[in-house]
Amino acid sequence: MVHKNSISDSILVSDYINGREASLSLLINKHQQRLFSFIYSKIKDKDLTEDIFQDTFIKVIRTLKKGKYNEEGKFLPWVMRIAHNLVIDHFRKNKRMPSFKNTNEFNIFSVLHDGTLNAESQLIQEQIYEDIRGLINELPEEQKEVLMMRMYKDMSFKEISENTGVSINTALGRMRYALINMRKLIEKHNIILVH
Numbered sequence: 001m002v003h004k005n006s007i008s009d010s011i012l013v014s015d016y017i018n019g020r021e022a023s024l025s026l027l028i029n030k031h032q033q034r035l036f037s038f039i040y041s042k043i044k045d046k047d048l049t050e051d052i053f054q055d056t057f058i059k060v061i062r063t064l065k066k067g068k069y070n071e072e073g074k075f076l077p078w079v080m081r082i083a084h085n086l087v088i089d090h091f092r093k094n095k096r097m098p099s100f101k102n103t104n105e106f107n108i109f110s111v112l113h114d115g116t117l118n119a120e121s122q123l124i125q126e127q128i129y130e131d132i133r134g135l136i137n138e139l140p141e142e143q144k145e146v147l148m149m150r151m152y153k154d155m156s157f158k159e160i161s162e163n164t165g166v167s168i169n170t171a172l173g174r175m176r177y178a179l180i181n182m183r184k185l186i187e188k189h190n191i192i193l194v195h
Helices: 009-017 022-043 046-065 075-093 119-138 141-151 157-164 168-188
Strands: none
Touching: 009 022, 009 046, 009 075, 022 046, 022 075, 046 075, 119 141, 119 168, 141 157, 141 168, 157 168
């Protein structure tokens, strides 16, 4: 018998798409530990982690069944991205956005706090969201596009580069300028990003 980890993901995916249901079990077993740990590291709740883990594979199955999976050889990063988006959806529903991993030089998104806010804090936080959205809209189109892909869609610079048709260095440069411009706009408008 072939050891389950020796079969590549792309072969298992293609076998599953072609009707071999058992290939999906092999895929799930192969990546279960890593994916579960990843979700748990964000959520810190075993039951909730289990739910998000299940939801992730429901989305994976739907996408594969519709024939919409086209990321050859990148199965695990794709599944991790689905899980990450579900974690963010969970926090959004519960009004508790985690801070985004951002460039070291500037992290306006870390100001968006925990959900145990009183009514006044909630209003202030909504105002901060509003201010940030307004600032992003003032950015040049190219910078805004890269910032939105990086911050809200959690895309890598490689993915941004592929989606925008520019080099990774150009995408990085646009992100850097977007953050510099955001800082200037915050100073110009005297926006206070704390409450």
